[in-house]
Amino acid sequence: MAYTRRALLRTLFYGAGAAAAVAWGLDRPSGYLPLSRVPGALPPLDKLPGRELPLVAGPLSQIGLLQNSGVDGIWIPEGFSVRCVARHLANPVSGRIDPSGGLLGYSWHRAPDGGAVFGAEDGGWVYVSNSETNRSGGVGALRFAADGSLIDAYPVLLNTRRNCAGGPTPWGTWLSCEELSDGLVYECDPFGTPAQAVVHPALGCFRHEAAAVDEQTRTVYLTEDHGDGRFYRFRSFGRVSGINGRSALDLSQGVLEVLEIDGFAHGGYDDNLASARVLRKVRWQPVLQPQHPQGEVRDQYRASTGQGAPGTRFNGGEGLWIQHFPDGQQPLLPDGQRPLRAVVFFACKGDNRVYALDIDNDQIEVVFDNEHLIGTGQAPFKDVDNLVVSPAGDVIVAEDGDAMRLMVMVPNGVPRILLQIDHGGSELTGPAFTPDGSRLYFSSQRGPSAMLVNRGATYELTLPPAFRPGSA
Known part of the structure; x- marks a missing residue:
């Protein structure tokens, strides 16, 4: 009998993997809630009709049980380690607390959210982190030496609002997104100053969450x-010299479009998970009045047209990242389609789905939802949020819910x-890997601080060599 990937994953989990699930239930952090079976569950995953993208899980799908790290109530697998690298109101380098937020130099910002890592020429790197506050948002940066020591901290964007997530660009800048009805996207240099930052109104005016760039097609996804949101792309008309002096896409000239899945135009929504898990074709439509707040535009359009x-x-819509497959390693697809060059993964917190969009073949499917957890003993995910793809190919999704977990997604599996x-009482935010895959940064947005207020802390998780690229 020919096994599909879904069938194989189910066999592995409910066979040998079942024992691990039982053990997990015996060694778990508080707040872990079991998920009971629900009436009217969907058919088994291996019985669903249709095709799926040839996606595979990365090495982190093989991690073991969690254990208490002894750091701020963080549970991690055996062999991993974690440290706090920055706390709100503290100078990240000296560690000194500054209640006034300025007398002792730069202090780490409040409410850290989305982030990314940028490699430096000296072998070190910078982690940038948004500040999701209403009136004094922006972006902070942590500069690390090649040996992993923290050597500097500074702001790269100031005086913006509710900077939620965003995304790195291939030319080495950070797109920071405002999550407001009239929110905009700002571009800043992780190695620069706030004075270099520029705003890009052409990327749309709406409750921005995240951004990701596919340079080959000159496209930014957003x-x-x-709850009534759309998924966008901006197609740039050309290239310019970027704010860091490198060649960049022109983010001031282009066309902004929204995605439509076949059969779900004009605000349609596929509430049938069995259907949503099957690959469907997509098309792109021009955004109406792209310079105006899109929530208002949709309301006006509905009122005038019905x-x-x-x-x-x-x-x-929440976290967003693109996985690029290099030449010679691009999975083949049937029916004369182009090889799988790039996949956009994005999460939606309202229904706890993760979508995979095949850029070159214009097709999409849901590759994770909470039905995958039925019978596993794991609590359902609540408010899936930031998302990142590791250098080794792992798709990592953060959770806003009570359990506050980082999930390693197994496409169409457990x-x-x-x-x-x-x-x-917080959110888990900003997951981002160093270029070599050895470290993962993340934040607790309202996590513990030394000032007896929960305003945010940022951490570094070190991965054992077996879970880094090239370990096989």
Whole structure:
């Protein structure tokens, strides 16, 4: 009998993997909630019709059980280690607390959210982190030496609002997104100063969440954090000299479009998971009045026409990242389609789905949802949020919910938990890997601080060599 990938994953989990699930239930952080079976569950995954993208899980899908790290209630797998690298109101380098937020030099910002890592010429790197505050947002940076020591901290964007997530560009800058009805996208240099930052109104005016760039097609993809939101792309008309002096896409001239899934135009939404898990073709439609707040534009369009505005509805778009497959390693697809060169992964918190969009063949499918956890003993994910793809090919999804976990996604299969934070009342944000895959940075947005207020802390997780690229 020929096994599909879904069938093989189910066999592995419910066979040998079942014992691990039982053991997990005996060694878990507080707040871990079992997921019971629900009536009317979907058919088994290996019985679903249709095709799927040939995606595979990375090495972190093989991690073991979690154990208490002894750092701020963070649970991690055996062999991993974690340290706090920055806390709100503290100078990250000296560690000194500054209640006034300025007398002792730069202090780490409040409410750290989305982030990314940028390699430096000396072998070190910079981690940038958004500040999701209403009136004094922006972006902070942590500069690390090649040996991993923290050597500097400074701001690269100031006085913006609710900087939620964003995304790195191939030319080495950070796109920081404002999550407001009239939110915009700002570009800043991780090695520069706030004075270098520029705003890009052409990328749209809406509740921006995250951004990701496919340079080959001169395209920026964008998520919208709204229950009636859309999934966007901006197609640049050309190239310019970027704010860091490198060749960059022109983010001031281009066309902004929204995605429509076949059968779900004008605000349509596929609430049938069995259907959403099957590859469907997509098309792109021009955004109406792209210079105006899109929530208002949709409301006006509905009032005047009686139907939804162009685009499929995505329920609370969140994290977004592109996985690029190098030449010679691009999976082949049937029916004369182009090889799989690049896949856009994005999460939606309203329905806890992760989508995979095949850029070159214009097709999409849901590759994770909470039905994958039925019978595993794991609590369902609540408010999936930031997302990152590791250099080794692992898709990592952060959770806003009570459990505060980082999930290792197994496409169309049972996920693993990379870490969990047990101090509650916060959000797990900003996952980002160093270029060599040895370290993962993340934040607890309202995590513990030395000032007896929960305003945020940022951490570094070190991975054993077996889970880094080239370890096989």
